[in-house]
Amino acid sequence: MYVFVVASYGVDVSQPVSESAFKCLRGQNLQFAIVRCFHSYGEPDTNAPATVAAAWAGGMAHVDVYMFPCPKCGNAAGQASKAVSYLRQHGVKYGMMWLDIEQPSLWTGSHSSNIAFFRGLLTQLDLMGVRVGIYSSAYMWNSIFGSSYKGPTNYSLWYAHYDGEPSFSDFTPFGGWSHPGMKQFSDAGSKCGVSYDINWYPPL
Numbered sequence: 226m227y228v229f230v231v232a233s234y235g236v237d238v239s240q241p242v243s244e245s246a247f248k249c250l251r252g253q254n255l256q257f258a259i260v261r262c263f264h265s266y267g268e269p270d271t272n273a274p275a276t277v278a279a280a281w282a283g284g285m286a287h288v289d290v291y292m293f294p295c296p297k298c299g300n301a302a303g304q305a306s307k308a309v310s311y312l313r314q315h316g317v318k319y320g321m322m323w324l325d326i327e328q329p330s331l332w333t334g335s336h337s338s339n340i341a342f343f344r345g346l347l348t349q350l351d352l353m354g355v356r357v358g359i360y361s362s363a364y365m366w367n368s369i370f371g372s373s374y375k376g377p378t379n380y381s382l383w384y385a386h387y388d389g390e391p392s393f394s395d396f397t398p399f400g401g402w403s404h405p406g407m408k409q410f411s412d413a414g415s416k417c418g419v420s421y422d423i424n425w426y427p428p429l
Contacts, residue, residue, distance in 0.1 A: 233428050234391070235259065236414060236421035237291065241272040247283025249417035259289045259323060259424070262308055265331055267295035269311035277317050291323040291360060294346060296332045301345025309353045322350065323383055326361035329368040336371040343370070347377060358383055358406065363399040375401035383407040383424070391425035 235257030236250060247258065258280040262273040273290060280288045292308050294301070312319065324346060332339050350357050358381040361369075365385075366376070378401045386395055389411055396405055407426040414421040 233426050235285075235424050236419070237261075237409070237424060238276065238419065238421050239270075240420070242276050242279055242419050244279040244282045246417045246419050247280050247285060250419065250421075251284040253416055255423075256286045257288065257424075258285045259291055260319075261293060262290035262312060262317075262319075262322070263292040263294065263304070265293040265295055265328070267298040267304055269308060273312065274315040274317050277319060281318065287320050288318070289321045289323060289358075290317070290319045291325050292346075293325040294342075296339060296342045299342075301342045302349040305346045305349035306353065309350065309355055321356045321358050321381075323358040323360045324350075326359060326369060327365040327385075329365065332369050336369070336374065339369050340371075340374055347380075359400075360385070360409075361400070362386060363397055366400045370400070372399070378402050381406035383409065385409040387412055393427070 234255050236255050237259035239261040260273055260276045260280060261270050264270055277288055277290065290312065292305070294304055298304065308322070326343070347357065359376060360383045362385040382400075382402045382405045384396065384405045386408065387410065388395055391408070391410055393405055393408060407424055409422050409424050411423040414423045
């Protein structure tokens with residue numbers, strides 16, 4: 226049982242969540258939300274506009290989205306453009322778009338091809354004026370890109386380590402990052418009728 230006592234805890238969700246559920250989560254002092262906006266099969270998540278709107282209406286202090294790309298589908302620029310265009314067409318207000326870099330089985334077996342695809346996503350999102358962050362873990366990053374690949378460390382890193390500890394004391398540098406921006410420390414969030422991952426960053 227986690228008790229959230231400062232304004233630096235939040236949730237990420239991949240399923241529809243209602244305004245009333247977000248109000249309930251906000252009552253638990255979970256203060257921000259990150260909503261999936263793109264599926265790993267290469268199409269926008271059509272639940273995202275309503276869930277993002279519900280998060281804002283439910284009192285979340287800030288709301289981001291995350292994109293789960295489809296490397297084996299190809300056309301990184303096209304996928305990035307599709308994700309952003311869909312959100313814009315539906316008037317979705319969000320802060321950052323996090324690129325979800327995980328599950329090596331969904332990527333190609335070539336580090337160089339994976340790196341090229343990743344760079345294609347970043348280039349297109351930059352061209353479209355999107356604020357971008359990177360979600361990954363040391364294991365996922367090294368498996369997908371190789372341990373020698375240094376990522377775009379000018380982007381904030383949101384890393385995953387389910388140790389149940391809202392702290393960066395466990396962080397081991399990878400991908401060129403020496404300091405993370407946010408941690409996903411549990412995948413066992415379950416309150417207010419919602420299943421979610423729990424995230425933390427230090428008070429600013």
